Amino acid sequence: MLLTVDIGNTNVVMGLMPTRGELASQLRFPTDKRRTVREFMDGFEALVAMHGFDFSDVTGAVVSSVVPELTESVVASVRAKTNLEPLVVNYKMNLGFSIDMDTPERLGVDMIADAAGAVNDYDGALAIFDMGTATTCSVLTSDRTYIGSIIYPGVVISQDALTAQCSQLPFIKFEKPKGLIGKNTVECMYSGVLYSNAATIDGLIDRIADELGEPVTAIATGGVSRMIVPACRRKIVHDPNLLLKGLWDLYKLNA
Numbered sequence: 715m716l717l718t719v720d721i722g723n724t725n726v727v728m729g730l731m732p733t734r735g736e737l738a739s740q741l742r743f744p745t746d747k748r749r750t751v752r753e754f755m756d757g758f759e760a761l762v763a764m765h766g767f768d769f770s771d772v773t774g775a776v777v778s779s780v781v782p783e784l785t786e787s788v789v790a791s792v793r794a795k796t797n798l799e800p801l802v803v804n805y806k807m808n809l810g811f812s813i814d815m816d817t818p819e820r821l822g823v824d825m826i827a828d829a830a831g832a833v834n835d836y837d838g839a840l841a842i843f844d845m846g847t848a849t850t851c852s853v854l855t856s857d858r859t860y861i862g863s864i865i866y867p868g869v870v871i872s873q874d875a876l877t878a879q880c881s882q883l884p885f886i887k888f889e890k891p892k893g894l895i896g897k898n899t900v901e902c903m904y905s906g907v908l909y910s911n912a913a914t915i916d917g918l919i920d921r922i923a924d925e926l927g928e929p930v931t932a933i934a935t936g937g938v939s940r941m942i943v944p945a946c947r948r949k950i951v952h953d954p955n956l957l958l959k960g961l962w963d964l965y966k967l968n969a
């Protein structure tokens with residue numbers, strides 16, 4: 715069974731993965747750069763105990779991090795608890811695709827993991843939307859080359875910025891709007907969250923397909939994708955476990 719850790723800008727997700735992409739046990743911490751090795755060790759303890767597993771069930775470990783400040787603490791805690799050297803995802807390992815970017819060393823490893831999972835599951839050119847703290851779109855051509863990405867503010871942080879900057883706009887916790895055209899402030903904001911993000915994705919898919927000169931398979935993943943994808947007009951495959959599948963595939967290719 716694989717121990718996985720995905721360190722994102724909002725959440726750190728620890729998991730135990732017995733089969734590709736499925737977590738038998740998971741623990742989610744808010745990302746806080748002050749977290750200590752001891753806290754992560756306690757987290758692994760809880761993760762393993764939660765479903766009656768034991769550390770001896772863990773045969774490998776893989777870490778993906780877009781928060782460098784936390785990577786070393788997580789790696790040290792994995793070592794301490796499992797005696798295993800975790801595979802830390804990076805652009806130089808065997809990926810199953812090539813990267814054609816100016817600075818591949820800067821490419822977010824969450825996007826690398828998404829792409830690694832996607833090239834095994836989908837044919838043709840790909841546009842992979844990962845909706846977390848930021849929304850990212852990774853573009854791969856049909857010859858399995860990662861040619862670039864698009865990065866813009868994520869659904870939740872863009873909403874929070876709107877509320878923070880506008881005196882008369884209340885803080886909202888997203889709910890599905892009654893319709894496109896709102897009749898009161900909160901309904902107008904619900905509509906804005908949903909349809910601005912959905913329309914952006916639709917528009918980007920069209921533009922990417924135009925630029926590549928071929929149709930693309932669009933895939934969406936990440937914490938908030940579930941609420942946005944249903945409002946999109948383009949065909950989009952919702953694949954919530956894509957990054958986890960990528961971690962499994964990267965481990966198989968590199969361990």
Ligand SMILES: Nc1ncnc2c1ncn2[C@@H]1O[C@H](COP(=O)(O)OP(=O)(O)O)[C@@H](O)[C@H]1O
Nearest residue numbers: 722723724725726845846847848870936937938
């Ligand atoms: N299932 C969900 N439903 C609603 N909001 C979510 C869900 N999962 C995550 N979020 C919110 O989406 C934002 C991004 O979270 P997450 O997907 O964990 O991002 P990251 O991988 O960047 O840490 C956070 O504000 C989080 O609270």
Ligand SMILES: CC(C)(COP(=O)(O)O)[C@@H](O)C(=O)NCCC(=O)O
Nearest residue numbers: 722723780820821822824846847848
């Ligand atoms: C774009 C990101 C901030 C997304 O992070 P997330 O929303 O998953 O926390 C992350 O992938 C990152 O820091 N990337 C480095 C810049 C780049 O990919 O070019």
Ligand SMILES: [K+]
Nearest residue numbers: 844845846848
């Ligand atoms: K993201």
